Amino acid sequence: MAHVVIVGGGFGGLAVAKRLAKQRGLAVTLVDRRNFHVFQPLLYQVATGGLSPADICAPLRSVLAPYKNIRTVMAEVTGFDLAGRRVSLDHGELAYDYLVVAAGARHHYFGHEDWENLAPGLKTIEDATEIRRRVLSAFEAAENEPDVERRRGLLTFLIVGGGPTGVELAGTLGEIANDTLREDFRSFRPEEARILLIESGPRILSAFPDHLAAAAERSLLALGVRVRSGIAVAAIDDAGISMANGERIPSKTVLWAAGVKASPLGAMLGAELDRAGRVIVTQTCQLPGRPEVFVLGDMAALKDMPLPGVAPVAMQQGRYVADAIGGLLMNRELKPFSYLNKGNLATIGRAKAIADFGKLQISGWAAWMLWLFVHIMYLVGFRNRIQVFVHWAFQYFTFNRGARLITGEKSAT
């Protein structure tokens, strides 16, 4: 019986596993260092106190429990022996006939790795609760700060990067300041908060058509978020940001949404990487010269086929790779992967979004309803769907966000 080892329980890895569960005569092992899958598109909701971590996570074992040919191993991958067809783990190792590597991406600071603590990014549950802690702690500190200038720094929130994640974070912060916390403080008005979305490119949401990005910018402005585009960050310290044009913006809370870098597991494969650390693979997601090794999702750069780093790409590649392994078992020749773009969505706070389906391009409330529907439908696990729906219904009618807990270690901020 052939043994498939999948590294990573994200959208890509889970899609491979579920598809292979229907394949007879295969044993599958899924390795992840965490015991849960994270629904990354909603991480910003955890970072802003709208949802709890468990609402957007699903224990991998229970997701895969029904499939008796799949074994789940919680372990850290420490290396690959491609010639010997083995994966080394922090405890033990796994032999494979087929290997699928789908370990995703982290933030990219473009050579400024020292910015990571000053401007955290949003990729893991711990990132999200850390951002939540910083944002809420800044409001708490402002309540106790009599000095006007220092309070201004505490109430200034800078988001670097105007892609969908940056826009979602900024919009939600605007909502928090203007609605959620409206009655909570006594020594300042929360709408004194300044929220700035900084984008080095000419405009935000570059993957969307001009007029939709402009609609998003108007929605952001209505939430009190100012967009500063065409301006690059030169330096970040614990008191704020210095821009490339010499401007200085004092702020105690800087969030990073400016770019991603593929998992370091790519380098361990010994293959060629692109500038973002992604493994360059064939259009069949195979490692050149190693047809039994597949790389997919945010970790993979398909040769001459640029693809966005979004969940639908990873999921479609996952299903494709599962079928490709079936094809190899039958000695069939593989057709190249092709991505079916079903549309792009981005949300901007409560009841506003933009949607681009090629011919159909909409913004506003209708786009937001669509965004809501898509995200609830794709959430892994029936329970999470009900939970998230209840949370959102509650938020929608009351403007309240219940998961506003400051937990974890106090940092210097």
Added chain:
Amino acid sequence: MAHVVIVGGGFGGLAVAKRLAKQRGLAVTLVDRRNFHVFQPLLYQVATGGLSPADICAPLRSVLAPYKNIRTVMAEVTGFDLAGRRVSLDHGELAYDYLVVAAGARHHYFGHEDWENLAPGLKTIEDATEIRRRVLSAFEAAENEPDVERRRGLLTFLIVGGGPTGVELAGTLGEIANDTLREDFRSFRPEEARILLIESGPRILSAFPDHLAAAAERSLLALGVRVRSGIAVAAIDDAGISMANGERIPSKTVLWAAGVKASPLGAMLGAELDRAGRVIVTQTCQLPGRPEVFVLGDMAALKDMPLPGVAPVAMQQGRYVADAIGGLLMNRELKPFSYLNKGNLATIGRAKAIADFGKLQISGWAAWMLWLFVHIMYLVGFRNRIQVFVHWAFQYFTFNRGARLITGEKSAT
């Protein structure tokens, strides 16, 4: 205008604040080092992956936002100047006319403070997620452990202390092993897990009548939990427990539910303390010789009036103290506090509980429905009620527990 400072946003402190909100001509400041209230009776549900932290927490600011005469300060109390009527905080200080101290309790290791890391107790949200991490990590490690003896240690869970918290933890662990994780593992059967509830007294649930405690013990047994009473713990190390009679029980997961000690803020008041660190106060909850200082809840021992350390006592004392402050303002003489015991409840896993209302004593499903109703009704915040109800309804019908996330630092365990 008289200024009341309340230290602590637990059941007691919140009850004082809400009652004083209706009192004219008073300014109130509530100080807590956390920004949220914790519904402690359900902490064990977070520790066992049934609920998320935010489900049982409510941001103090939003609870108190409607009351314009109440100010919330997130700060750590560092000392009291009773003569000068001032409270020192980690940043700044507060002057008061009336002071209410209600900072609760922590675990009590009875001189074995070195056991705290080996056998964590359950008092804070961080305690709960740490216990959750340890329990789930033990199952994960067992899946990777080929050695039978070592696996037995990983699958042995010891709970020290047979009060309601210990019983609830043990029962829920039994449920997890027998139902929730039933299909999740491949190299052992989760019901191989041994769960032992260790009580040094002659029987568990000493606050309940004999026959109800016996019913609880039968329910525990049905969940695979064995009760060992009349046996004391002599030593705890990272491989298990040594009992006073020389018996050795290997276990990687020991949980502590054997006793509580009042907050160290009691000692800072410079008053007489009892053995559990509680401040000895008059039957009017006042500090002897300091009629403007009240202590209540788990921190207070009323002279010659022994009371259990439960939420209803703290809430009733909170309302009593608020009225007493009103009385002092009117120069009225205070009547002693009297506790109206509305009944005792304890739950044992899914669909089993015991209830003692004096004449009416019930066990089983009816007691559990009652427990459910009472706990949902007392949850702070409308949203939390709906959330918790949805979680429980889901758990009840599917045996699933969705908040099974291993988060935070890996410990040596």
